[in-house]
Structures are given as C-alpha cells and as structure tokens.
Amino acid sequence: MATRLPKVDCVLVGFGWTASILAHELTEAGLQVLALERGGFRDTVPDFSTTFIQDELRYAVRNGLFEEPERETLTFRNKTSETALPMRQLGSFRPASGAGGAGVHWNGQHWRFLPTDFLQRSHIEQRYGRKFIPDDMTIQDWGVTYEDLEPHFDAFEYLCGTSGRAGNLGGQKQDGGNPFEAARRRDYPNPPLKRGLAQVKFDEAAKAVGFHPFPCPASNTSRAYKNPLGVEMGACTYCGYCEWFGCGNFSKSSPQTTIFPVLIGKDGFEYRVRCEVTRVDLDKSKTHATGVTYVDAQGREFEQPADLVILCAFPTHNVHLLLVSGIGKPYDPQANAGVTGRNYAYQITSSVDVFVDELVNPFMGAGALGQAVDDFNGDNFDHGPENFIGGGYLAAWTTGGRPILQSHVPDGTPTWGSGWKKAMADNYLKSLSIATHGSVMSYRDAYLDLDPTYRDVYGNPLLRLTFDYHDNEIRMSKFLTDKAEMIAKAMKPRAMHAKPRKAPYSIVPYQTTHNTGGAIMGTDPRTSVVNRYLQSWDVPNVFVMGASAFPQNAGYNPTGTVGALTYWAAEAIRKQYLAKPGPLMSKA
Amino acid sequence: MKFAPDRRRVLKAALVPAVGVAPIAFVRDVLADAPQPSAPRVYLNEAEFAFVEAAVARLIPNDALGPGAKEAGVAEFIDHQLAGPYGRAETWYMQGPWKKGSDTQGYQLKLTPAALYRSAIADIDAHVHEASQGKAFVDLDAAAQDALLHELEDGKVELAHAPAKTFFKILLQNTTEGFLADPMYHGNRDFIGWKLIGFPGPRYNYVAEIEQHGKRYGQPTVGLLGRDGRRVMKDA
Numbered sequence: 156m157a158t159r160l161p162k163v164d165c166v167l168v169g170f171g172w173t174a175s176i177l178a179h180e181l182t183e184a185g186l187q188v189l190a191l192e193r194g195g196f197r198d199t200v201p202d203f204s205t206t207f208i209q210d211e212l213r214y215a216v217r218n219g220l221f222e223e224p225e226r227e228t229l230t231f232r233n234k235t236s237e238t239a240l241p242m243r244q245l246g247s248f249r250p251a252s253g254a255g256g257a258g259v260h261w262n263g264q265h266w267r268f269l270p271t272d273f274l275q276r277s278h279i280e281q282r283y284g285r286k287f288i289p290d291d292m293t294i295q296d297w298g299v300t301y302e303d304l305e306p307h308f309d310a311f312e313y314l315c316g317t318s319g320r321a322g323n324l325g326g327q328k329q330d331g332g333n334p335f336e337a338a339r340r341r342d343y344p345n346p347p348l349k350r351g352l353a354q355v356k357f358d359e360a361a362k363a364v365g366f367h368p369f370p371c372p373a374s375n376t377s378r379a380y381k382n383p384l385g386v387e388m389g390a391c392t393y394c395g396y397c398e399w400f401g402c403g404n405f406s407k408s409s410p411q412t413t414i415f416p417v418l419i420g421k422d423g424f425e426y427r428v429r430c431e432v433t434r435v436d437l438d439k440s441k442t443h444a445t446g447v448t449y450v451d452a453q454g455r456e457f458e459q460p461a462d463l464v465i466l467c468a469f470p471t472h473n474v475h476l477l478l479v480s481g482i483g484k485p486y487d488p489q490a491n492a493g494v495t496g497r498n499y500a501y502q503i504t505s506s507v508d509v510f511v512d513e514l515v516n517p518f519m520g521a522g523a524l525g526q527a528v529d530d531f532n533g534d535n536f537d538h539g540p541e542n543f544i545g546g547g548y549l550a551a552w553t554t555g556g557r558p559i560l561q562s563h564v565p566d567g568t569p570t571w572g573s574g575w576k577k578a579m580a581d582n583y584l585k586s587l588s589i590a591t592h593g594s595v596m597s598y599r600d601a602y603l604d605l606d607p608t609y610r611d612v613y614g615n616p617l618l619r620l621t622f623d624y625h626d627n628e629i630r631m632s633k634f635l636t637d638k639a640e641m642i643a644k645a646m647k648p649r650a651m652h653a654k655p656r657k658a659p660y661s662i663v664p665y666q667t668t669h670n671t672g673g674a675i676m677g678t679d680p681r682t683s684v685v686n687r688y689l690q691s692w693d694v695p696n697v698f699v700m701g702a703s704a705f706p707q708n709a710g711y712n713p714t715g716t717v718g719a720l721t722y723w724a725a726e727a728i729r730k731q732y733l734a735k736p737g738p739l740m741s742k743a
Numbered sequence: 744m745k746f747a748p749d750r751r752r753v754l755k756a757a758l759v760p761a762v763g764v765a766p767i768a769f770v771r772d773v774l775a776d777a778p779q780p781s782a783p784r785v786y787l788n789e790a791e792f793a794f795v796e797a798a799v800a801r802l803i804p805n806d807a808l809g810p811g812a813k814e815a816g817v818a819e820f821i822d823h824q825l826a827g828p829y830g831r832a833e834t835w836y837m838q839g840p841w842k843k844g845s846d847t848q849g850y851q852l853k854l855t856p857a858a859l860y861r862s863a864i865a866d867i868d869a870h871v872h873e874a875s876q877g878k879a880f881v882d883l884d885a886a887a888q889d890a891l892l893h894e895l896e897d898g899k900v901e902l903a904h905a906p907a908k909t910f911f912k913i914l915l916q917n918t919t920e921g922f923l924a925d926p927m928y929h930g931n932r933d934f935i936g937w938k939l940i941g942f943p944g945p946r947y948n949y950v951a952e953i954e955q956h957g958k959r960y961g962q963p964t965v966g967l968l969g970r971d972g973r974r975v976m977k978d979a
Binding site: 225233246350395396558575576584609660661 | 803808834840845896928941958
C-alpha cells in the first residue's frame with residue numbers, strides 16, 4: 156500500500172531544465188513546490204570535477220550520465236506491421252537521468268525556432284497550396300507564435316548567458332549575425348566564442364559559395380557572466396568535453412550553473428531524488444489530478460497529493476506517464492483518432508567529413524563552438540522546386556576531438572588493420588566535419604503507445620515507438636547534404652566523404668536526443684494533448700512541459716524553444732491559472 | 744606458442760563458464776610462453792585471454808607506424824571491462840521474450856558482453872579446430888588470422904551461440920576503445936593510441952591556443968592519472 160504524504164501546492168515530475176525553471180518561477184509566486192527526480196543529485200562539485208569528468212569511456216561510451224534501460228526503456232519498430240522489441244541499450248538517443256536532466260550533458264547549442272516553424276501547416280498552405288502537403292503528413296500549427304514567445308526566448312538566453320551575435324535586432328539586419336533569424340529585442344548576453352580553424356575555414360568556404368555564415372549561438376559562456384538571478388558563470392576554456400559530460404568549469408549553462416544556487420534551499424522548494432513517478436493519480440471524474448504516485452530507491456510506494464501536477468520528464472517519459480495514467484485519449488493510427496502519443500517526430504542528421512592539409516586540432520573545442528549557415532532552414536528558401544517540406548542548418552561544430560567517437564577517416568579506409576591505423580594517424584588532427592541538422596515532420600504512422608508485451612521494473616508496460624524516416628525527410632536531408640558538400644569542396648580538401656542519412660531509421664547508431672511530440676500542443680482538443688499554455692485539455696491541473704509538446708520538429712536543436720515554452724507556460728500559470736484554477740482555453 | 748592437438752581437449756575444458764578452474768598444466772604452459780609476467784586476469788581465462796590478445800594484435804597491429812593494440816594492453820582492457828558493469832550488461836534491459844528482430848532494432852541477444860566473448864571464443868576455436876587440423880586461433884599465422892577475422896566480420900562463419908558479425912563488431916569496438924581510452928582502464932598503455940593520432944589527452948584549458956590556427960600543440964601527453972601512461976585506476 157502506498158503511504159500517503161502531506162499535500163504540496165505543486166509537484167514537478169523530473170528535475171531538469173523545465174522543472175528548475177518552473178520551480179524558481181512558482182516558488183517566486185509563493186507556491187510550495189516539490190520536484191521528484193528518478194536519478195540522483197549531481198552538482199558541479201564534486202560530480203563534474205575537471206580532474207575526473209574528462210573521461211570519454213566512462214561518460215560518452217559507457218553512458219555514465221544517462222538513464223539505464225535496465226529500469227525503463229521503450230520498444231521500437233519501424234512499422235506498425237512489425238513486432239516492437241526493447242531498446243536494450245542506449246543508441247540513437249540518450250535520455251538523461253539525475254538532477255539537471257539533459258541540461259547537464261547537452262552541448263549548449265541554443266537556438267530559436269523560426270516564426271514559420273510555429274505556423275507549419277498554415278504557412279505552407281498559404282505559400283505553396285494545400286496540395287503541397289502529403290496526405291499522411293499530420294503537421295499542425297503550434298497555437299503559439301514566435302512573437303508570443305520572443306520575450307521568453309530572451310529570458311532563457313539571459314538565464315543561460317548565451318554567446319552569439321544578433322543578426323536581426325528589432326527588424327534591423329546586423330552584420331556578422333544570422334540574417335535569417337527573426338527579430339530579437341536585444342543582442343545575446345555574451346559575444347561569440349573564439350573560433351578554431353574549422354570555423355574559419357567553414358566561414359570562408361560558405362561565403363565563397365554564396366551562403367551567409369554566422370557564429371552558432373552557444374550556451375557556453377565566452378566570458379565571465381552574472382545572470383539575472385545573480386548566479387555567476389566562468390569563461391569557457393575550450394576543453395572539448397561538453398556533450399555527454401557535465402561542465403566542471405561553470406561555463407556550460409545547466410540548471411546547476413544558472414538556477415540551483417538560488418533554488419536549492421529556497422523557502423517553499425523541496426526536491427527528492429531516486430524517486431520514480433509511476434502514475435498521475437486522477438479522481439473518479441478523470442478530469443482532476445489528485446497528485447502522483449512514486450516509488451523510492453527502497454522500493455517503497457508513496458502517494459504525493461498536489462493541487463498542480465507538472466510533467467517535466469524527457470518527452471517519451473511524459474507521454475508514457477500520460478498513457479499509463481489515462482490522460483488524453485490514446486492515439487489510434489488506424490482510426491486516425493485520439494491524441495496521446497500522436498505526432499512523434501525526431502531529427503534527421505547527416506555529415507560531410509573534410510580532410511585538409513592544415514592542423515585543425517579538433518580537441519580544442521566547446522559543445523556549441525560552431526559556424527553555421529541558415530540559408531536552407533525552415534522556409535528560408537523556396538521549397539516549390541524542391542518539392543519537400545522542412546529544412547535545417549549546416550554547421551562546422553568543433554565539440555571536441557575525443558578519440559574513440561570523434562575521429563574521422565576517409566572513405567574506403569579499412570575498418571581495421573594497418574590501413575585503419577595509418578588513416579587514424581594521418582587524419583585525426585587534419586579533419587573536420589560539416590553537420591546537417593534537419594527537421595522531421597509528423598506523420599500518421601509515427602507515434603507512441605503502450606507495448607503489449609514488455610514491462611519496466613515497476614510492472615508498467617513499456618512505451619512503444621513506431622517510427623521511420625519518410626521520403627520527404629530523406630530528400631530534404633539529401634538536399635542539405637549536397638549543400639554541405641558544396642561548402643566542403645570550396646575548402647579545397649585533399650579528401651571528403653559525404654555521409655547522407657538513409658532509411659530505414661535505426662535505433663542503433665547515435666543520432667540526436669531530440670525526440671519530440673506525443674503530447675503535442677495546439678488549439679483543438681481533437682488534435683492536441685495540451686493547449687497553447689501546455690495545459691492538459693482533459694485534466695486542467697496537469698501541465699506537460701518539454702519537446703513532447705512540439706507538433707513536429709524543426710531544423711534546430713530543441714532546448715532554446717523548450718526553455719521559451721517553459722517561461723511562457725510559467726507566466727500563464729502565474730498570471731492566469733493561480734488566480735482562477737481551471738481550463739485556460741475553452742474546449743469549443 | 745604452439746598447441747598440440749591434445750591441448751584442444753584441455754582448452755575446451757577451460758571454456759566452461761566457471762572462472763579460474765583451467766587445468767594447472769594448461770595454465771603453466773601459457774604462463775611459461777608469456778613474454779613477461781602479467782597482471783592476473785579478472786574475467787577471461789588464459790586461453791580466452793590468449794585469443795583476445797592475438798585478435799587485437801591483428802585488428803590494430805604492431806607495424807611500421809609503431810606498437811599496436813597488444814602492446815597497448817588492449818587485451819587487459821577488455822578483460823577488465825568484461826569483469827565490470829559493462830561485461831555484465833548491468834544497465835541493459837535484459838528481460839524476455841527474446842526475438843531476433845531487424846538490424847534497426849539493435850542488439851537482441853540474451854548474452855551479456857562477457858557471456859558473448861566466452862561463447863564466441865569457444866565457438867571460433869571449435870571452428871578453427873575443425874578447419875585447421877586441431878589448431879586454435881592463436882596457432883594460426885597472421886595471414887590466416889586476418890582471413891578468419893574478415894570472415895567473422897562478413898558473417899561468413901556460423902557460430903553456435905551468436906552471429907559472428909555481432910561478436911566481431913563488439914570485439915572491434917572494444918579494441919578501439921581500449922586503444923584510445925584513458926590509460927587508467929589498462930589499455931592505451933604509455934599513451935600508445937593517443938600518441939599515434941596526436942591527441943594530447945584530457946587537458947583543461949586551450950584559451951591561449953585555440954586561435955593559433957594550424958599550429959601544433961606542444962604540451963606532453965597526459966591522462967587523468969597524470970603523465971605516467973601505465974598508472975591504472977583501482978577497480979577500473
């Protein structure tokens with residue numbers, strides 16, 4: 156039997172970026188807030204100490220900071236006709252576990268989505284006509300606009316101390332920034348990072364072929380910075396251990412480096428670690444949540460009553476909790492009805508490895524040290540002749556030169572033996588890679604539901620993922636890869652190797668941890684799980700944060716938009732919901 | 744070292760899962776043949792260790808460019824990895840039912856990495872025994888070892904307990920890891936792997952160097968335990 160605990164005003168499921176932002180915002184509003192985190196507590200000292208964290212094997216290869224499939228995972232298949240099997244070890248994506256969530260191990264690649272991304276269906280219909288959208292593509296508008304979110308993008312960038320250069324200040328184009336970005340109210344809080352040779356070569360080559368390169372927005376601080384909460388960060392040292400690692404230098408923005416110092420110990424806030432929420436508890440009407448049930452490390456079950464329940468877990472876990480709790484009608488692809496689990500999307504990536512004569516020294520880097528072009532993202536170019544929807548950025552990132560996973564050898568190199576050894580010796584210091592990072596639209600046959608066979612350690616059915624790349628995405632990614640090849644050629648390399656993404660989607664090789672959808676936002680309860688304030692249509696005292704709200708995925712890394720949406724929802728909760736708890740939008 | 748045909752029986756006996764029960768005569772022979780006394784094995788028995796050492800010596804050979812995986816201690820690295828959480832698949836989802844699945848669904852074998860090595864090495868040596876008049880993999884010359892490794896990589900050999908391709912892929916992956924991971928995990932001894940490619944190790948600060956484009960970085964190689972490339976971490 157579950158032990159019933161004293162009630163709190165608000166319970167947050169998870170303790171990553173979205174929970175940390177909400178915890179701060181809602182305690183400021185006077186609420187008593189509890190965060191329940193399935194992993195352990197972690198902080199810069201001692202967990203990310205620079206004398207220990209720079210260990211590629213432990214963290215990047217053996218997944219030291221991530222969730223353990225042994226406890227919970229999902230099953231996967233490409234098509235509904237196949238039998239889904241468990242993801243037995245992490246591969247294609249790596250959800251975090253522990254305080255700070257993915258905010259600990261991300262690279263800090265901090266983007267704003269484009270205005271047209273938020274109007275994905277209506278904009279395409281308006282510019283290219285209704286017939287331009289394939290029948291099985293289920294893209295939708297978000298229900299919020301870029302203009303709604305702009306103050307919140309700004310707030311998140313200033314929280315993080317993002318380093319970059321504005322390309323559009325209040326409608327005025329700025330030299331050296333991204334000319335395709337939407338209007339921002341003010342410049343980035345910090346100037347761009349120092350550039351390595353890869354960024355300089357990319358910049359020159361991209362200009363030579365007529366594109367518009369700019370420094371990537373980086374939540375790696377280029378100088379000492381104090382954020383609006385009064386939390387101080389140090390200048391990045393370009394050690395090359397961002398992604399898969401925690402930052403020991405207080406330079407990569409994370410909940411630990413931007414919020415925890417003012418949140419931990421604050422009146423009204425409590426967190427509990429190694430507490431796995433297994434269910435959102437509903438009353439008999441199924442329209443009101445009474446709290447959550449969780450299991451602690453000792454295996455004890457607790458019932459935690461709360462007035463407000465906010466899901467802040469990884470997107471797939473948010474959807475899993477909604478499904479096992481019976482919130483929102485489960486999506487049925489045959490009937491094309493129901494909402495929970497609908498419109499799962501991902502990211503499509505490819506690369507072109509470039510082998511040059513100069514020493515690139517790839518080990519000097521930072522997670523978001525990159526030079527990019529945005530000419531082919533969103534609807535920044537005419538899609539008419541291309542006959543696909545979507546786009547992405549091209550970038551030369553130097554996130555690090557960690558030897559096991561970040562070395563490049565030319566096409567045709569043997570996989571082992573003296574030939575491989577020689578190629579490693581000849582190319583490790585003299586290569587770079589141009590990445591393409593593309594959007595993935597949503598489709599009728601890409602979704603999340605509960606698996607009929609496999610269960611997690613708590614006895615709950617595993618989430619089941621059904622997903623494959625569609626022709627639209629493969630063609631779009633090929634288009635981006637071709638453009639990346641143009642830039643590569645302009646570097647006049649001694650060799651280059653284009654690695655286009657091919658179908659079918661495989662859950663094995665790492666691609667990105669940008670899993671989206673399944674609890675999508677919108678203005679119509681028949682096609683969305685949450686309204687434009689991320690509030691459940693069916694259970695109004697439940698809100699669902701994170702990229703599970705994306706109706707489809709854009710061509711950028713998601714964290715900037717996730718942060719903005721969180722501030723947007725926090726404002727709605729503070730200014731509207733708390734004054735009058737109930738639905739913030741009418742269902743009609 | 745040479746294996747007489749009757750050694751095969753002993754070898755097979757040594758392949759039973761219980762660790763540390765290899766017949767004394769066999770262990771003595773292997774140790775006598777070893778170039779120098781080495782650290783005690785922690786998971787692999789001596790025959791298995793000899794297989795791994797011979798295989799990694801072909802995957803990353805000692806050649807004109809310098810020492811390879813064997814000299815870098817990659818077999819010791821793999822032995823320790825298999826004895827630890829990785830070998831036990833401690834964080835993997837290992838609940839049935841077990842089905843083959845498609846390539847896109849990933850690893851679906853019931854075998855942990857440690858169990859996979861044990862069964863695959865036994866199966867491969869049985870295959871070699873059959874095909875080469877009672878020899879084991881370690882008895883083959885380099886060309887024959889390379890040919891067999893290619894056959895495993897291409898899935899041209901049928902092994903009883905696991906697809907050859909799957910084992911080869913993991914063996915190659917672990918070999919690369921052992922060659923390029925921090926020496927504290929027993930591989931990359933004396934920074935052999937890092938020095939080959941030019942990685943200076945986990946240094947903390949490149950603020951002064953990052954804008955010196957095209958210039959060779961001059962600091963000596965360093966690991967998390969310092970500049971001694973033979974220091975290993977306790978329990979690594």
